[in-house]
Amino acid sequence: MSAFGPGKIILLGEHGVVYGHAALAGAISRGVRASAEPSTQPGLELPDDLSEGQQDALERAFAVAAKKSKHPKVSVHVSSDLPLSMGLGSSGALSVAIARVMLEAKAGxxxxxxxxxxxxxxxxxxxxxxxxxxxxxxxxxxxxxxxxKGKAIEVKSPRPLKVLVALVGPRSSTKTTVGALRERQKRWPKRYRRVFEHINALVGEGVQAVKKGDLESLGDVMNMNQGLLSALGLTSTPIDEMVYTLRAHGALGAKLTGAGGDGGAVIGLFAEPEPAVVKLRAQGIECFASQLAGPRAL
Known part of the structure; x- marks a missing residue:
């Protein structure tokens, strides 16, 4: 048996979600697949491309999954086409894929x-x-x-909602980036609260734009969100350069996604992202397209 957990991008509202504000997030076409074979006890085949720290965390997480799913007798193997530590929800996708296969193995x-x-x-x-x-x-x-705050409501679009995801490069850990922002927020709470409130308002406007199928308005909201993320100190020269590159290739809006910092991923909203994917790959930029909502969504 096997199960899939898709990765994710945050279209609007990253970091604010940590403080109880809303975020608009979508599952993407890339992700993690977990497959299970009968075994004498629960086991996990560790991927070869993980660091020692990542392996330790995965082993701990699998031990939790085995215990809470009542120790199904299967050996689990995982494969992924989702880049690690790029703000694309790799651990969340991994957790969902393993959870699905472990629970199914136990319950039948x-x-x-x-x-x-x-x-x-x-x-x-x-x-x-x-x-x-x-x-x-x-x-x-x-x-x-x-x-x-732990609750999710599906947001539907009457038009296909497509993004291009471009990888900028390695980044500091999410914990490091979030921690540094938290320290600044503690030092100047009123100032930073205002910025988070502005971002939260943009999330609301973005949701309405999605529901109306107004891609131009959604793109403008994304651009404004990027400006506020920059004000929070969450961007960098490589991220900014990629944002401008995507806009130059026709993106209606472009911004970092996830923790940001010194690397990670940048997303661009396109009516049709495939031509830009071809051009960017020809320049050596690692990128892919995905549909988040609307007719024929992946």
Whole structure:
């Protein structure tokens, strides 16, 4: 048996979600697949491309999954086409894929979405300590969602909502970037609160734009969100250069996605992203397209 957990992007509202504000997040076409074979006891084949720290975290998370799913007798293998540590929800996707296959192996039937989310969240705590819940919830739902304080509501679009995801390069850990922002926020709370409130308002405007199929308005909201993320000190020269590159290739809006900092991923909203993907790959830029919502969504 096998199960898939899609990665995710945050279209609007990253970082604010940590402080209880809303975020608009969508599942993407790339992700993690977990497959299970009968075994004498629960086991996990570790991928070869993980660091020692990543392997340790994965082993801890799998131990939690095995215990909470009542030790199904399967050996689990995972494969992924999702870049690690790029702000694309790799650990959330991994947690959802493993949760699905472990629960099905024990019960002999497909698990409920509620059970998958609960087990995946327990695994995410091993990866991140106090995760917001946005990553694994978006992955488990497999759609575009408005996420706030542990609750997610699907957001539908009458038009295809397509993005180009471009990889900028290695970045500092999410914990480091979030921690540095938290320290600045503690030092000047009123100033930073105002910025988060502005971002939260943009999320609301972005949701309305999605519902109306107004891609131009959504792109403008994304550009404004990027400006506020820059004001929060979450961008860098490589990120800014990629933002301007995507806009130069026709993006209606472009911004970092995820923690940001000194690397990670940048997303651009396109009516049709495929031509830009071809041009950017010809320049040596690693990128791919994905549809988040609307007719024929992936």
């Amino acid at each position: 039937k497909a698990p409920t979405p509620k059970d998958v989310e609960a087990l995946a969240f327990a695994m995410e705590k091993e990866f991140h300590g106090t995760p917001s819940g946005c990553d694994h919830t978006t992955s488990a739902r497999g759609t575009l969602v408005l996420f706030q």
